[in-house]
Amino acid sequence: MSAVQALNAAPYAVELKDLRKSFGKTEIIRGANLAVRPGERVAIIGPNGAGKSTLFNLISGRFGPTSGEIALNGKRIDGKKPFEINRLGLARSFQITNIFGRLSVFENLRCGVLWSLGYKYSFWNRLSRLRDANERAEQLMEMIKLDKKRDTLAMNLTYAEQRALEIGITIAGGADVVLLDEPTAGMSKSETKRFIELIREVTVGKTLLTVEHDMGVVFGLADKIAVLVYGEVIAFDTPDKVRANPAVQEAYLGSVLAEQQAATATQAKG
Numbered sequence: 650m651s652a653v654q655a656l657n658a659a660p661y662a663v664e665l666k667d668l669r670k671s672f673g674k675t676e677i678i679r680g681a682n683l684a685v686r687p688g689e690r691v692a693i694i695g696p697n698g699a700g701k702s703t704l705f706n707l708i709s710g711r712f713g714p715t716s717g718e719i720a721l722n723g724k725r726i727d728g729k730k731p732f733e734i735n736r737l738g739l740a741r742s743f744q745i746t747n748i749f750g751r752l753s754v755f756e757n758l759r760c761g762v763l764w765s766l767g768y769k770y771s772f773w774n775r776l777s778r779l780r781d782a783n784e785r786a787e788q789l790m791e792m793i794k795l796d797k798k799r800d801t802l803a804m805n806l807t808y809a810e811q812r813a814l815e816i817g818i819t820i821a822g823g824a825d826v827v828l829l830d831e832p833t834a835g836m837s838k839s840e841t842k843r844f845i846e847l848i849r850e851v852t853v854g855k856t857l858l859t860v861e862h863d864m865g866v867v868f869g870l871a872d873k874i875a876v877l878v879y880g881e882v883i884a885f886d887t888p889d890k891v892r893a894n895p896a897v898q899e900a901y902l903g904s905v906l907a908e909q910q911a912a913t914a915t916q917a918k919g
């Protein structure tokens with residue numbers, strides 16, 4: 650079997666089948682289908698209110714679907730709790746930074762590692778003896794390029810460094826599917842560029858799903874783009890094909906690209 654055949658035979662990393670979610674009488678996710686192969690980097694884009702965050706909440710188990718199926722590496726996960734899904738290999742970071750400000754970079758990462766190993770608070774006084782956790786935290790710190798800030802309290806890091814730390818905590822448990830919600834939101838252009846590079850590096854060999862509004866990030870990071878409009882995936886393809894897709898142009902991308910080009914032109918003039 651060739652490598653390509655083997656990949657095609659492997660179960661999808663994430664698969665959604667006719668997924669639906671209603672809040673009260675309003676159906677927000679309306680029969681979404683998606684099949685993401687292991688190792689793919691996928692950006693989910695779509696207009697405000699299309700249901701992107703809801704989709705993430707369904708995949709990570711924060712909400713249960715009204716109907717339909719979600720599978721992770723071929724195993725059904727719909728209806729499971731977030732921590733169970735996490736143990737099965739899916740990790741998610743949030744738009745709101747989820748770190749301990751009064752702990753150092755190293756301590757934050759070590760907490761992430763220990764959490765993933767299922768340690769309890771009572772073990773924390775023996776932390777220094779947990780050599781595996783320490784080693785893994787050191788490795789993570791190098792991966793996210795914060796090794797020079799090892800003992801800095803998280804609250805004293807820059808915003809971009811805090812977001813990097815958060816990604817380190819997210820991947821601490823070794824999940825092979827990573828969900829990042831607007832990873833570069835609030836960053837400057839140069840920070841964003843560096844951050845995309847960092848995300849690429851730390852997710853090598855992993856499956857990545859991001860929700861993203863910034864088309865620069867989408868086209869710089871994604872192997873494939875899923876376009877969500879009114880709770881349905883209307884296109885799922887490579888960036889070039891999605892860009893050229895008339896249905897996507899009409900429903901979303903045409904106006905967004907025009908807006909972003911206009912904003913860039915205004916900035917250039919100013």
Ligand SMILES: Nc1ncnc2c1ncn2[C@@H]1O[C@H](COP(=O)(O)OP(=O)(O)OP(=O)(O)O)[C@@H](O)[C@H]1O
Pocket residue numbers: 672677695696697698699700701702703704
């Ligand atoms: N817990 C909830 N209860 C009721 N309605 C909700 C809930 N969560 C989301 N919604 C509604 O679902 C719709 C989709 O919201 P969602 O946040 O998933 O969209 P989105 O595509 O992520 O939007 P944005 O790009 O603006 O972040 C919105 O109309 C929102 O008000």
